[in-house]
Amino acid sequence: MAGSSQIRTNSSALIAMIADEDTVTGFLLAGVGNVDIRRKTNYLIVDSKTTVKAIEDAFKEFTSREDIAVVLISQYIANMIRFLVDSYNNPVPAILEIPSKDHPYDPAHDSVLSRVRYLFSAESVASGRR
Amino acid sequence: MSGQGQRLTVVPTVTMLGVMKARLVGATRGHALLKKKSDALTVQFRAILKQIVSTKESMGDIMRSSSFALTEVKYVTGDNIKHVVLESVKSASLRVRSRQENVAGVKLPRFEHFVDHGAGDAKSDLTGLARGGQQIQSCRVAFVKAIEVLVELASLQTSFLTLDEAIKTTNRRVNALENVVKPRLENTISYIKAELDELEREDFFRLKKIQGYKKREIQRQEQAAKKFAEEQHADKISLKKGISIKSAYNLLEAGAGKDEDIIF
Numbered sequence: 604m605a606g607s608s609q610i611r612t613n614s615s616a617l618i619a620m621i622a623d624e625d626t627v628t629g630f631l632l633a634g635v636g637n638v639d640i641r642r643k644t645n646y647l648i649v650d651s652k653t654t655v656k657a658i659e660d661a662f663k664e665f666t667s668r669e670d671i672a673v674v675l676i677s678q679y680i681a682n683m684i685r686f687l688v689d690s691y692n693n694p695v696p697a698i699l700e701i702p703s704k705d706h707p708y709d710p711a712h713d714s715v716l717s718r719v720r721y722l723f724s725a726e727s728v729a730s731g732r733r
Numbered sequence: 734m735s736g737q738g739q740r741l742t743v744v745p746t747v748t749m750l751g752v753m754k755a756r757l758v759g760a761t762r763g764h765a766l767l768k769k770k771s772d773a774l775t776v777q778f779r780a781i782l783k784q785i786v787s788t789k790e791s792m793g794d795i796m797r798s799s800s801f802a803l804t805e806v807k808y809v810t811g812d813n814i815k816h817v818v819l820e821s822v823k824s825a826s827l828r829v830r831s832r833q834e835n836v837a838g839v840k841l842p843r844f845e846h847f848v849d850h851g852a853g854d855a856k857s858d859l860t861g862l863a864r865g866g867q868q869i870q871s872c873r874v875a876f877v878k879a880i881e882v883l884v885e886l887a888s889l890q891t892s893f894l895t896l897d898e899a900i901k902t903t904n905r906r907v908n909a910l911e912n913v914v915k916p917r918l919e920n921t922i923s924y925i926k927a928e929l930d931e932l933e934r935e936d937f938f939r940l941k942k943i944q945g946y947k948k949r950e951i952q953r954q955e956q957a958a959k960k961f962a963e964e965q966h967a968d969k970i971s972l973k974k975g976i977s978i979k980s981a982y983n984l985l986e987a988g989a990g991k992d993e994d995i996i997f
Contacts, residue, residue, distance in 0.1 A: 615849065616829045628815045629803045637825035672829045672844060673887040694895045695842055696885035702793055704800045722997035
C-alpha cells in the first residue's frame with residue numbers, strides 16, 4: 604500500500620549533532636563532522652550562551668535537510684526544545700536522545716520511550732487492540 | 734456510529750443480489766487478511782520494542798565509556814585538542830546508508846553506517862602527533878563504536894515509528910470493514926431479498942386474482958349458455974304445442990327438463 608510519507612533511500616547520508624562541546628568533539632574525532640562548500644556544518648555546539656531559538660533553528664534545519672539521516676541530540680538540550688522534539692513525527696531523519704557527561708540518561712524524558720510507556724497503558728496500539 | 738440501519742440504495746433485482754453477495758464475500762476475505770496482517774505487525778512491533786529498550790541501556794554505557802576516553806585525551810593533550818579537532822573538520826568520513834526493508838508487507842527504513850575512506854581528511858590524522866596519539870586513537874575507536882550503536886538505535890526507532898503508523902492504519906481498515914462495510918452489505922442483501930419476496934408475493938396474488946376472475950367468467954358463461962339452451966327448448970315446445978312461452982316454461986319446470994316419455 605502506498606506509504607503516506609515516502610522513506611528516502613540515501614546511499615550516503617550524514618549524522619547531525621546538537622550537543623555540548625565535549626560530545627561534539629568526540630564525534631568529530633570519529634569523523635562524523637561535515638562542512639560543505641557553503642560552510643554549513645552538520646553539528647551545533649551548545650554551551651551556556653546558546654539561545655533556545657538558535658537550538659530550535661538548528662533542529663528545524665537539520666530535520667529538513669535531505670542529506671541528514673540521523674540527528675543526535677543531548678537529552679538536556681532536548682528538554683529545552685521538548686515540544687519541537689515531541690511533535691516531530693517523520694521517520695527520517697531519526698531523532699536520537701543521547702546522554703551527556705553531566706546529565707546521565709533518563710528514560711522518563713525520552714520522547715520515544717514515553718510514547719512506549721503510553722503504549723503499555725490501557726488504550727494503545729500494542730496492547731488491547733480493538 | 735450509524736451501524737444498523739444503513740444500506741446502499743440499489744435497484745432490488747436478482748443481478749444486484751448476486752453482485753452484493755460477491756462484494757460481501759470479498760469484504761469478509763479482506764477483513765480476515767487484514768486482521769492477520771495486523772497481528773503479524775504487532776508481533777514485530779513488540780520485538781522491536783524490546784530491542785529498543787535493551788539497546789538504549791547499552792548506549793548509555795557506551796556513551797559513558799567514550800566520555801571517559803575523551804577526558805583522557807583532554808588530560809593528555811591539553812585542552813587545545815577541541816580547537817584542533819574543530820578546525821580539521823572537512824567532509825564526513827563516517828556516513829550512514831539508508832535502505833528500505835520489507836517486513837510483513839511494510840517498508841521499514843534501515844540505517845547502516847559505513848566509512849567513506851575517500852572523504853577522510855588528512856588533517857585529523859595529524860591531530861595527536863605532538864602528544865597523546867594513543868589516547869586519541871582509542872578515543873576515536875570508542876566513539877566509532879558509539880556511533881555504531883547509535884545508528885542501530887536510530888534504525889530501530891524509525892522502524893518502530895513506521896510500524897506504529899502501519900498498525901494504526903491497518904486497524905482502522907479492519908474496524909471499518911467490520912463495523913461499516915459488512916453490516917451495510919448485509920443490510921442491502923436482506924433488503925433486496927425482502928423486495929424480491931414481496932414482488933413474488935405480488936405476482937402470486939395477481940395470478941390468483943386472475944384465476945378467480947377467469948373462473949367466474951367461465952361460470953357466468955356456463956350459466957348464460959344454460960339459460961339460452963332452456964329458452965330454446967321452451968321455444969320449441971311452445972311452437973309444437975301452440976301454447977304461450979310462459980306455460981311452456983312452467984311445463985318444463987314441472988317436467989324438470991326433457992322427459993323421454995313425452996313424445997310431443
